Amino acid sequence: MSSTKSEIIQLVLRHGERVIKSDRFVKISLIAVGTLLATIGALFNGQPFWPITGVRWAAIIGAFLVFVGTLYFVFTADDTNKTLKAALKALDEAELTASETAELYRGMWAYEEAVDKLKELYAVYHAARGALEQSFSKDSVDEQSLIDLCFGQTKRSLRVAMGFELNDIWTIGIYRAYWDEQDRRYVLKCIAHHRSFDCPIEEARPWPEGVGVGGVAFAKNDEVVVPNLFSHEAGSAFRLNDDKMKPEDRQRYGSLFAVAVDVGNDPRPWGVVIATNSRPHHFGDENHAGLAPEEAVRALAGITALAIVIARANAKNIGTAKADEKWEVKNDRHHHEEETANSDEG
Numbered sequence: 001m002s003s004t005k006s007e008i009i010q011l012v013l014r015h016g017e018r019v020i021k022s023d024r025f026v027k028i029s030l031i032a033v034g035t036l037l038a039t040i041g042a043l044f045n046g047q048p049f050w051p052i053t054g055v056r057w058a059a060i061i062g063a064f065l066v067f068v069g070t071l072y073f074v075f076t077a078d079d080t081n082k083t084l085k086a087a088l089k090a091l092d093e094a095e096l097t098a099s100e101t102a103e104l105y106r107g108m109w110a111y112e113e114a115v116d117k118l119k120e121l122y123a124v125y126h127a128a129r130g131a132l133e134q135s136f137s138k139d140s141v142d143e144q145s146l147i148d149l150c151f152g153q154t155k156r157s158l159r160v161a162m163g164f165e166l167n168d169i170w171t172i173g174i175y176r177a178y179w180d181e182q183d184r185r186y187v188l189k190c191i192a193h194h195r196s197f198d199c200p201i202e203e204a205r206p207w208p209e210g211v212g213v214g215g216v217a218f219a220k221n222d223e224v225v226v227p228n229l230f231s232h233e234a235g236s237a238f239r240l241n242d243d244k245m246k247p248e249d250r251q252r253y254g255s256l257f258a259v260a261v262d263v264g265n266d267p268r269p270w271g272v273v274i275a276t277n278s279r280p281h282h283f284g285d286e287n288h289a290g291l292a293p294e295e296a297v298r299a300l301a302g303i304t305a306l307a308i309v310i311a312r313a314n315a316k317n318i319g320t321a322k323a324d325e326k327w328e329v330k331n332d333r334h335h336h337e338e339e340t341a342n343s344d345e346g
Contacts, residue, residue, distance in 0.1 A: 117290065127150075142315070151300075158299075175188035214272045223298075226283070228280040255282040257293070261308075
């Protein structure tokens with residue numbers, strides 16, 4: 001586009017130069033020289049030149065003035081090429097300024113978007129902290145109940161922090177690992193989820209260890225990102241066989257990210273958190289500006305692990321309290337028997 005523009009400008013400038021040369025030629029040759037020739041012809045018409053009469057002086061002075069005036073107009077007339085060059089330079093500077101302004105606005109928009117995502121991520125932590133604080137006031141709370149409580153109060157902010165847009169098809173799921181006696185390996189089953197198209201949690205697809213992005217993350221006890229599920233670079237490790245794929249999978253799962261959930265000193269992960277988006281390169285985009293969507297997934301994995309630790313500690317404390325209560329009852333009974341025996345002896 002820019003090369004075509006330069007070619008057009010050069011053609012216009014060359015045409016302008018030809019017009020200016022033609023204009024000068026017309027003014028000098030046809031007007032100035034023509035006037036001089038007409039004057040000479042009038043002066044030397046066969047009559048004696050000397051003495052010069054008043055009429056002849058008038059003709060000579062008139063011819064001289066026409067000649068000088070013509071030269072003045074030729075060399076002082078505006079150069080349209082210079083004007084055009086100045087105008088083109090001004091346009092180039094205006095285009096550069098407009099481009100820099102547009103880039104500035106894009107940067108400001110990206111900055112504003114990053115700030116909004118950071119605010120939502122802060123809201124996630126704030127809501128999770130409130131949910132975990134509530135658990136201490138309850139007599140008994142299990143892992144599932146506490147995870148449901150935290151996830152229920154954070155899922156809206158998680159959706160925003162992950163950068164899901166209106167036209168995206170997305171999922172956020174928490175999967176727990178269960179031992180499958182038949183397959184002799186762990187299988188990840190969804191225990192909490194949030195989706196753009198909701199479905200019963202029983203219909204959520206289980207992932208055996210080492211299969212799919214979640215199964216691989218569980219087996220490696222690490223994070224796994226697939227920027228584009230159906231690209232050649234992704235390979236076949238994260239894709240199901242054609243006979244196990246659903247017709248809508250290609251439209252719904254373009255980019256995936258999974259994080260293993262580590263709890264305390266357990267030898268293997270408790271489970272994984274999986275997030276997906278229909279838009280390829282939503283996850284794993286190295287050129288992403290601002291807060292990466294992966295951070296919100298990591299946050300959910302951390303909150304899940306903390307909820308499990310608190311639930312286990314709460315259950316342990318309740319068990320200890322019950323043991324202490326039994327010991328106190330037994331001790332009171334023994335003390336009462338001793339007092340009764342001493343009274344009988346007295």
